[in-house]
Amino acid sequence: MGIVVVFPLNKKIQHGGNLREAAMLYNIPLENWIDLSTGINPNAWFPPEIPHSVWQRLPEADDDLLASAQQYYGCKDLLPVAGSQLAIQSLPYCRKHSRIAIVSPCYAEHPYWWQQAGHEVLLISANEVEQYLPSIDVLLLINPNNPDAHRWSLATLQHWHKQLVERNAWLIVDEAFMDSTPQFSLLSHYQHLPDGLIVLRSIGKFFGLAGIRLGFIAAPDHILHKIEAMQGPWSISHPTRWVGALALRDTQWQQQTNLAQQSDKLHTLLSRYFKKIHVSHYFCYLPHTQAKQIKHQLAKQGIWVRFFENPSAIRIGLPKNNEAFHQLNNAFLSIFCTNLLK
Numbered sequence: 001m002g003i004v005v006v007f008p009l010n011k012k013i014q015h016g017g018n019l020r021e022a023a024m025l026y027n028i029p030l031e032n033w034i035d036l037s038t039g040i041n042p043n044a045w046f047p048p049e050i051p052h053s054v055w056q057r058l059p060e061a062d063d064d065l066l067a068s069a070q071q072y073y074g075c076k077d078l079l080p081v082a083g084s085q086l087a088i089q090s091l092p093y094c095r096k097h098s099r100i101a102i103v104s105p106c107y108a109e110h111p112y113w114w115q116q117a118g119h120e121v122l123l124i125s126a127n128e129v130e131q132y133l134p135s136i137d138v139l140l141l142i143n144p145n146n147p148d149a150h151r152w153s154l155a156t157l158q159h160w161h162k163q164l165v166e167r168n169a170w171l172i173v174d175e176a177f178m179d180s181t182p183q184f185s186l187l188s189h190y191q192h193l194p195d196g197l198i199v200l201r202s203i204g205k206f207f208g209l210a211g212i213r214l215g216f217i218a219a220p221d222h223i224l225h226k227i228e229a230m231q232g233p234w235s236i237s238h239p240t241r242w243v244g245a246l247a248l249r250d251t252q253w254q255q256q257t258n259l260a261q262q263s264d265k266l267h268t269l270l271s272r273y274f275k276k277i278h279v280s281h282y283f284c285y286l287p288h289t290q291a292k293q294i295k296h297q298l299a300k301q302g303i304w305v306r307f308f309e310n311p312s313a314i315r316i317g318l319p320k321n322n323e324a325f326h327q328l329n330n331a332f333l334s335i336f337c338t339n340l341l342k
């Protein structure tokens with residue numbers, strides 16, 4: 001059954017990547033940790049030296065970032081944003097009071113911001129979408145999903161979009177983790193976005209560039225204009241635009257980076273210890289009644305993973321190299337072979 005969400009205004013949303021907190025809590029120096037708490041490519045794209053002029057000049061909207069993105073995504077109706085997070089925060093202000101269903105478990109920032117903007121937010125499960133479709137104004141889902149790696153086919157999403165748009169309702173698809181499987185992206189099908197369809201993309205995950213804060217929103221013009229007006233002239237820095245454009249044009253690196261192979265390797269390792277594993281190219285998600293204890297035992301050995309309370313699960317990102325794989329395996333061996341979970 002879908003549930004209506006109410007977030008307390010001051011609730012702090014948990015995220016991965018909080019390694020300083022881990023270092024404090026477990027008294028292990030920052031540099032000794034293996035951080036598997038995020039879902040980003042651990043072997044990131046690295047920029048060449050950044051020219052001085054790029055640090056000095058103000059960002060220019062007519063540089064080649066947009067053209068590079070249009071080429072990369074195969075879609076024209078794009079707006080760069082300071083991380084897809086910025087689009088997540090802005091979209092709820094582009095609609096009057098609405099009833100929005102968000103497929104859950106999900107990236108918690110989505111329900112949080114729709115609720116803060118005063119909308120009625122329902123958290124539904126993947127198999128409840130058909131049931132809720134006739135009575136909602138917005139359907140929002142993450143494809144592939146973070147954290148549980150659930151995937152929807154293009155045909156299913158297009159079918160739902162058709163039903164929604166007839167009632168002026170929206171389908172929002174967050175494709176932050178789509179880059180390694182572009183054939184499943186809605187953007188590969190639309191040069192121009194039809195009414196009622198909004199897609200979010202991130203530079204942080206596939207390129208491993210979470211720190212530069214760059215993402216894109218693809219949407220019909222009137223929505224892009226609203227978001228552009230909200231974010232103002234300089235919310236994306238010039239260095240970010242410069243680095244982002246280069247990464248988007250680096251087809252050689254894009255073809256060489258092999259997340260699928262790394263995630264297969266992680267899956268194989270985890271299947272020695274876990275029965276239920278949801279696999280994505282960026283992380284594995286493990287529902288487990290003792291998830292909290294597993295996270296704690298891994299942390300004691302300097303491995304930081306993401307814990308989810310409801311449902312009880314951990315999410316493990318891709319180790320960077322063979323040594324990190326080895327350390328993860330040793331940590332699980334010690335946890336499961338010496339009954340540390342008792």
Ligand SMILES: Cc1ncc(COP(=O)(O)O)c(C=O)c1O
Pocket residue numbers: 082083084085086107142146174176201202203204210213214215
């Ligand atoms: C599903 C999903 N969408 C969007 C974001 C925001 O990403 P960014 O703002 O770095 O593009 C995240 C961050 O973890 C995410 O997990």
